Amino acid sequence: MTVLPSSSLQAAAPWLRADWRPDSGQVLAVRGGRPLEGVYPISGAKNAILPLMISALLTPHLVTLRNVPASLDVAVLSALLRRLGTEMHWSTTASGLSVTLSADRLQPGSIDGELVSRMRASVLLLGALLARCGEARLPMPGGDAIGLRGIDFHLAGLRAMGAEIELASGLIEARAPQGLKGAEILLPLPSVGATENLMLAAVAASGTTVIRNAAREPEIVDLAHCLGAMGAKIVGAGSHVLTIEGGAALTGAVHDVVPDRIELGTLACVAAVTDGEILLRHGRAAHLGAALSAFQAAGVDLCEEADGLRARRSADGLTGIDVVTQPYPGFATDLQAPTMALLTLAKGASAITETLFEQRFLHVGELRRMGADIAVHGRTARVRGVAGLHGATVACTDVRAAAALVIAGLAADGETVLTGLDHLDRGYDRIVDKLAACGADIVRR
Numbered sequence: 001m002t003v004l005p006s007s008s009l010q011a012a013a014p015w016l017r018a019d020w021r022p023d024s025g026q027v028l029a030v031r032g033g034r035p036l037e038g039v040y041p042i043s044g045a046k047n048a049i050l051p052l053m054i055s056a057l058l059t060p061h062l063v064t065l066r067n068v069p070a071s072l073d074v075a076v077l078s079a080l081l082r083r084l085g086t087e088m089h090w091s092t093t094a095s096g097l098s099v100t101l102s103a104d105r106l107q108p109g110s111i112d113g114e115l116v117s118r119m120r121a122s123v124l125l126l127g128a129l130l131a132r133c134g135e136a137r138l139p140m141p142g143g144d145a146i147g148l149r150g151i152d153f154h155l156a157g158l159r160a161m162g163a164e165i166e167l168a169s170g171l172i173e174a175r176a177p178q179g180l181k182g183a184e185i186l187l188p189l190p191s192v193g194a195t196e197n198l199m200l201a202a203v204a205a206s207g208t209t210v211i212r213n214a215a216r217e218p219e220i221v222d223l224a225h226c227l228g229a230m231g232a233k234i235v236g237a238g239s240h241v242l243t244i245e246g247g248a249a250l251t252g253a254v255h256d257v258v259p260d261r262i263e264l265g266t267l268a269c270v271a272a273v274t275d276g277e278i279l280l281r282h283g284r285a286a287h288l289g290a291a292l293s294a295f296q297a298a299g300v301d302l303c304e305e306a307d308g309l310r311a312r313r314s315a316d317g318l319t320g321i322d323v324v325t326q327p328y329p330g331f332a333t334d335l336q337a338p339t340m341a342l343l344t345l346a347k348g349a350s351a352i353t354e355t356l357f358e359q360r361f362l363h364v365g366e367l368r369r370m371g372a373d374i375a376v377h378g379r380t381a382r383v384r385g386v387a388g389l390h391g392a393t394v395a396c397t398d399v400r401a402a403a404a405l406v407i408a409g410l411a412a413d414g415e416t417v418l419t420g421l422d423h424l425d426r427g428y429d430r431i432v433d434k435l436a437a438c439g440a441d442i443v444r445r
């Protein structure tokens with residue numbers, strides 16, 4: 001392994017510096033109108049890395065994760081895990097950031113409420129801590145304000161496995177004094193987080209757990225691969241029924257994080273909207289699910305190459321399409337906002353229906369400030385393509401809304417200034433540097 005000098009490690013993962021704090025006062029200035037060209041390396045998936053890091057709590061042995069995205073969510077989870085007694089060793093190789101986690105001296109005690117309130121995925125600590133320590137005490141999790149985001153499926157599943165759970169004063173107190181037991185669980189919806197939480201709990205439970213109506217996202221499959229490398233017996237990952245034979249003693253593992261399909265889709269929109277051509281290195285077309293054909297229909301050409309996908313606008317230009325968000329392999333809700341930014345500049349009209357989250361149209365008002373023609377009726381946004389967008393000062397309200405505003409800014413005339421950058425940094429690994437390397441006029445200030 002080539003270990004680069006520590007300055008490059010700190011550039012990749014700045015939170016490793018003891019004095020590092022997120023700079024919430026910064027803004028991002030984007031000047032649009034340049035076609036972006038070059039190579040954009042797709043990082044490990046934002047929504048895979050968090051459950052993977054938490055899976056390391058299931059074993060006293062070393063778990064090494066490679067291709068880790070250097071995102072703010074990873075920083076927040078690292079701080080949480082450190083407080084639980086997990087040791088982490090970071091390194092960089094030519095192929096990216098790696099972390100080795102050691103949870104042999106795990107202390108389930110104090111979990112920082114402020115950190116938990118910043119990240120929805122912290123609820124996954126519940127399954128892992130119950131499994132490893134038989135108890136967990138966690139503040140109610142936070143995360144992006146995109147909908148109600150209950151955790152009832154998580155709690156019902158863990159209770160079915162024998163956990164005693166009480167909710168009081170914003171705290172979740174869970175115990176499994178007799179240990180967790182395998183159970184038959186039917187999820188009301190294929191919830192990504194609930195599937196992950198129950199997988200983490202089930203690998204340590206005694207007996208067999210069957211999760212029906214399980215989520216099928218590539219991040220679920222990635223977690224199953226990592227747990228499998230640790231010795232867990234999981235069958236059916238990627239299908240609606242997961243069968244987990246619990247109780248195997250888990251070893252350490254080395255695992256490469258799956259490439260981020262949402263970063264891939266976001267950057268495909270960037271290439272098309274700027275009329276550029278970008279090789280999205282490591283991108284996997286199959287992981288786009290229904291977004292692949294939707295993009296093609298909208299005029300985003302995606303050609304598979306040996307080491308990724310080449311994205312550009314089709315010769316016929318951008319065309320309006322209708323999109324309905326659905327669990328994987330349906331059109332990803334996380335690509336709804338980026339796609340809307342693209343469609344503001346397409347010929348004709350588009351209808352975008354959001355079925356997963358109740359409040360995931362907060363970017364609409366900001367896109368309108370930039371000249372977009374969008375009307376919202378209930379859960380559907382109707383977009384009429386306009387000839388051009390113009391720069392404005394706009395606020396990021398969640399991670400994908402932030403991405404949508406970057407896309408719009410890269411296509412707009414004049415300067416767009418984005419505030420609320422924490423949202424962008426939560427999910428997009430070094431996006432400013434990577435866009436600048438493709439020729440974008442983009443700078444933090």
Ligand code: EPU
Binds near residue numbers: 046191
């Ligand atoms: N739901 C419940 N009760 C539950 C769990 C879910 O009502 O106990 C509802 C939610 O309110 C939502 C729906 O079920 O309406 C689906 O939620 P899901 O549990 O699948 O979402 P999640 O696990 O909270 C993950 C991603 C999201 C992504 C969704 C859907 C992570 C950390 N987050 O959230 O990512 O939108 O799956 O694919 O994995 C993002 O990256 O921008 C993001 C928000």
